[in-house]
Amino acid sequence: MADGRPRYKPYARPAGGWGSAAATAKVLLEQSVVSKGSRALLAMNQPGGFKCPSCAFPDATCTRKLEFCENGAKALAHEATKFRATREFFAQHSVTALREQSDYWLEMQGRLTEPMRYDPASDHYVPVAWDDAFALIGRHLRALADPNEAEFYTSGRTPNEAAFLYSVFVREYGTNNFPDCSNMCHEPTSRGLPPAIGVGKGTVVLDDFEHADAIFVIGQNPGTNAPRMMTQLVDARKRGVPIVAVNPMPERALIRFTEPQDPVQMATFGSTPIASEFVHIRIGGDLALLKGMMRAMFEREAAGETVFDHQFIAEHTEGFAALRDDILAQDWRDIVAKSGVDEAQIRRCADIYMASDATIICYGMGITQHERGSELVQQIANLLLLKGNFGRPGAGISPIRGHSNVQGDRTVGIDERPTAAYLDQLSAVFGFDPPRAHGHHTVEAVEAMLAGTAKVFIGLGGNFVRAVPDTDRAYAAMRGLDLTVGIATKLNRGHLIHGREALILPVIARSERIETARGKQFVTIEDSMSNVTASRGVLEPASPHLLTEVEIVCRMAMATLPESRVDWASYIDDYDRIRDAIAAVYPALYSEFSARIQDPAGFHLDVAPRRRVWLTPNGKANFLLLPGLDVDPQIDDPAMLRLATVRSHDQFNTTIYSYNDRYRGVRGDRMVLFINAADREARGLAAETRVTLETISDDGIARRVGPLTLVDYPMSPGSVAGYYPELNPLLPLGNYDRASGCPAAKAIPVRIVTPSAS
Ligand SMILES: Nc1nc2c(c(=O)[nH]1)N[C@H]1C(S)=C(S)[C@@H](COP(=O)(O)OP(=O)(O)OC[C@H]3O[C@@H](n4cnc5c(=O)[nH]c(N)nc54)[C@H](O)[C@@H]3O)O[C@H]1N2
Numbered sequence: 001m002a003d004g005r006p007r008y009k010p011y012a013r014p015a016g017g018w019g020s021a022a023a024t025a026k027v028l029l030e031q032s033v034v035s036k037g038s039r040a041l042l043a044m045n046q047p048g049g050f051k052c053p054s055c056a057f058p059d060a061t062c063t064r065k066l067e068f069c070e071n072g073a074k075a076l077a078h079e080a081t082k083f084r085a086t087r088e089f090f091a092q093h094s095v096t097a098l099r100e101q102s103d104y105w106l107e108m109q110g111r112l113t114e115p116m117r118y119d120p121a122s123d124h125y126v127p128v129a130w131d132d133a134f135a136l137i138g139r140h141l142r143a144l145a146d147p148n149e150a151e152f153y154t155s156g157r158t159p160n161e162a163a164f165l166y167s168v169f170v171r172e173y174g175t176n177n178f179p180d181c182s183n184m185c186h187e188p189t190s191r192g193l194p195p196a197i198g199v200g201k202g203t204v205v206l207d208d209f210e211h212a213d214a215i216f217v218i219g220q221n222p223g224t225n226a227p228r229m230m231t232q233l234v235d236a237r238k239r240g241v242p243i244v245a246v247n248p249m250p251e252r253a254l255i256r257f258t259e260p261q262d263p264v265q266m267a268t269f270g271s272t273p274i275a276s277e278f279v280h281i282r283i284g285g286d287l288a289l290l291k292g293m294m295r296a297m298f299e300r301e302a303a304g305e306t307v308f309d310h311q312f313i314a315e316h317t318e319g320f321a322a323l324r325d326d327i328l329a330q331d332w333r334d335i336v337a338k339s340g341v342d343e344a345q346i347r348r349c350a351d352i353y354m355a356s357d358a359t360i361i362c363y364g365m366g367i368t369q370h371e372r373g374s375e376l377v378q379q380i381a382n383l384l385l386l387k388g389n390f391g392r393p394g395a396g397i398s399p400i401r402g403h404s405n406v407q408g409d410r411t412v413g414i415d416e417r418p419t420a421a422y423l424d425q426l427s428a429v430f431g432f433d434p435p436r437a438h439g440h441h442t443v444e445a446v447e448a449m450l451a452g453t454a455k456v457f458i459g460l461g462g463n464f465v466r467a468v469p470d471t472d473r474a475y476a477a478m479r480g481l482d483l484t485v486g487i488a489t490k491l492n493r494g495h496l497i498h499g500r501e502a503l504i505l506p507v508i509a510r511s512e513r514i515e516t517a518r519g520k521q522f523v524t525i526e527d528s529m530s531n532v533t534a535s536r537g538v539l540e541p542a543s544p545h546l547l548t549e550v551e552i553v554c555r556m557a558m559a560t561l562p563e564s565r566v567d568w569a570s571y572i573d574d575y576d577r578i579r580d581a582i583a584a585v586y587p588a589l590y591s592e593f594s595a596r597i598q599d600p601a602g603f604h605l606d607v608a609p610r611r612r613v614w615l616t617p618n619g620k621a622n623f624l625l626l627p628g629l630d631v632d633p634q635i636d637d638p639a640m641l642r643l644a645t646v647r648s649h650d651q652f653n654t655t656i657y658s659y660n661d662r663y664r665g666v667r668g669d670r671m672v673l674f675i676n677a678a679d680r681e682a683r684g685l686a687a688e689t690r691v692t693l694e695t696i697s698d699d700g701i702a703r704r705v706g707p708l709t710l711v712d713y714p715m716s717p718g719s720v721a722g723y724y725p726e727l728n729p730l731l732p733l734g735n736y737d738r739a740s741g742c743p744a745a746k747a748i749p750v751r752i753v754t755p756s757a758s
């Protein structure tokens with residue numbers, strides 16, 4: 001449980017600094033890996049070493065600077081932990097008993113050591129031989145009446161080699177059911193950007209930050225979730241570059257930051273202010289803000305100034321006139337009311353943008369996790385297109401991805417809606433006929449389980465049932481399955497909410513060595529800025545009985561597809577062969593893969609808009625419209641608050657490192673609701689009251705979570721926040737972006753019910 005009595009007290013110091021250094025030391029100590037962990041940290045993100053298993057922000061490998069961060073250190077310490085969840089552990093605890101434990105407790109049991117099978121007679125997980133485990137999977141998959149009755153989930157820590165083979169296996173088996181963590185994350189980027197600029201990826205590289213004249217950070221908490229990005233932000237501020245942060249929560253690191261890697265700042269307790277302009281947006285107010293900024297620009301043009309890049313617009317874009325009509329149709333009063341930002345500040349943001357010759361806009365989950373998330377991303381692209389901020393140093397769109405290889409997994413085939421061209425190529429390379437019908441994304445996978453049409457779930461990493469919306473319904477969905485398989489490093493709730501039969505298959509982790517019959521192997525990952533680099537683990541695997549993800553995928557395929565056209569066995573030992581196959585399927589992006597990856601700096605995958613080439617049907621960049629100012633359905637209920645589910649500083653998604661959230665001043669508790677004092681007082685509630693939160697929905701399903709302690713926090717009016725995954729039971733499965741499938745985890749309509757019902 002939590003250590004000591006909970007405490008809620010604002011954090012007044014800069015983010016980073018000694019607090020970070022101390023937290024790094026503490027986590028190494030807690031996991032009992034001070035010397036092993038410290039040694040491994042020296043190899044993280046270094047040439048010849050492995051890639052940080054935490055976030056997807058690029059590292060500057062070639063500078064040879066010691067590039068790790070507090071949260072990278074936590075991810076590594078938890079992976080390198082000395083604790084083990086062994087067969088004795090599973091013999092000691094029934095699955096029912098394990099379910100009573102917290103996510104934190106489950107995580108703290110350490111690394112899985114051998115494959116386990118659920119035994120219904122004893123309600124325990126018991127050891128199973130690898131061969132038997134694969135045979136069980138093969139038997140279930142071959143028995144299905146239709147391959148579309150199986151769901152193949154991927155979480156973004158899986159490296160390219162395993163993800164590619166998985167995508168081939170699943171398609172040869174006969175389905176495109178690829179629910180993916182990306183479906184809950186940056187899918188609005190992957191689906192929203194292609195019609196706008198021709199690719200579903202960011203167009204910025206690290207170097208661009210050195211050439212930017214202005215940087216916007218919208219709906220993202222880099223100090224916690226992409227700490228290496230703080231280096232870019234600090235450097236930019238030191239150069240005098242304005243930084244505009246748009247967030248309903250004044251996140252500490254967006255305000256002041258001390259670089260743990262700057263000895264002078266550390267010694268003098270100095271720090272750098274980050275945001276020159278902090279925009280205290282209402283949850284869901286970003287569309288109004290973006291339109292307000294564009295409106296200010298159109299007004300200035302109408303007054304005779306030249307603020308747009310007319311040459312770029314004429315040569316490269318379509319849809320400018322329609323955009324102008326849409327923007328000028330928005331009234332300032334509505335813009336201000338919806339965004340919660342006053343007109344003067346919106347105009348200041350526009351001034352910063354207009355004065356800059358090269359602007360980068362970074363964004364995260366605060367933008368994507370809304371019901372019109374994909375179209376909101378397109379409005380960011382509109383703003384950038386107006387000033388030709390593509391294909392020029394220091395400019396572009398920069399979605400900050402989550403998992404370290406979530407972008408790579410997508411590039412190498414994890415896609416529930418594959419293009420016909422890709423399927424043709426797959427067929428040409430491997431000689432089988434892949435299915436053409438689109439498969440399920442994450443929400444559709446849960447719906448299929450609820451409907452009883454899905455029968456088998458295989459999770460290549462991740463913690464599906466905890467990450468998806470509508471926890472209670474998701475649990476029921478999983479329990480209705482015939483077989484659930486968790487391919488994982490650590491025990492998590494996904495393994496305890498299982499189907500009639502269930503397997504846990506433990507894997508060698510990112511930081512660990514891979515030795516096969518053909519010698520040392522390495523894997524590759526693609527970061528948020530499309531750099532592909534090698535990752536070579538340095539640690540001894542947590543147990544001699546672990547397999548690599550590559551081998552697990554190959555052996556699942558061999559057990560399922562005895563007549564396969566693919567030489568699976570040959571890939572198990574030789575990862576260059578896998579890379580050759582990737583190059584064959586993606587000749588434009590990945591030609592000479594095996595040779596190019598020898599460069600310690602890796603290589604950059606082509607992103608056409610960087611060359612002002614637009615891979616859209618009309619060959620242009622397109623201004624796209626999202627009429628109105630709302631990105632979430634409007635609800636007429638004066639008691640309503642908008643709830644954003646966010647990450648604390650001490651978690652990695654569903655993995656909870658501790659009950660503290662340093663920068664938000666919370667110690668020893670995760671069942672909190674951040675609310676501003678005025679919204680609290682308007683409801684006649686005292687600070688630290690324990691309440692129950694209830695979702696407002698019209699689907700007849702009651703969704704409540706409590707007790708939650710009210711914590712006074714400078715939230716924007718009407719906006720509240722609490723932690724994912726504890727609050728996922730409040731998120732209706734049906735509240736998602738239709739274009740991308742991404743659940744609206746940042747805009748759950750809720751009301752406070754008092755006193756706490758539970
Ligand atoms: N240490 C650590 N690192 C991580 C992760 C982790 O859990 N821990 N997770 C990884 C993953 S998978 C991902 S996707 C990324 C996530 O990284 P982020 O995108 O930073 O994720 P969140 O914490 O979900 O929320 C982002 C911010 O959105 C703000 N926000 C909420 N609603 C709105 C809104 O309507 N408008 C605006 N403008 N802002 C809003 C919140 O206040 C919060 O500051 O981080 C990755 N890195």
Ligand SMILES: Nc1nc2c(c(=O)[nH]1)N[C@H]1C(S)=C(S)[C@@H](COP(=O)(O)OP(=O)(O)OC[C@H]3O[C@@H](n4cnc5c(=O)[nH]c(N)nc54)[C@H](O)[C@@H]3O)O[C@H]1N2
Nearest residue numbers: 155184185461462463467488489490492645653654724745
């Ligand atoms: N309400 C709400 N819900 C959300 C979000 C939100 O902001 N709010 N965010 C969404 C986002 S952005 C994301 S990305 C998803 C995340 O969803 P997931 O990716 O499914 O969840 P994680 O918690 O990252 O998965 C952790 C598990 O991965 C396994 N694991 C760790 N390392 C490895 C490895 O190297 N190999 C393998 N095979 N397994 C490994 C461990 O067993 C660990 O328990 O959640 C989404 N859900």
Ligand SMILES: [Mo]
Nearest residue numbers: 185186402403
């Ligand atoms: Mo994510």
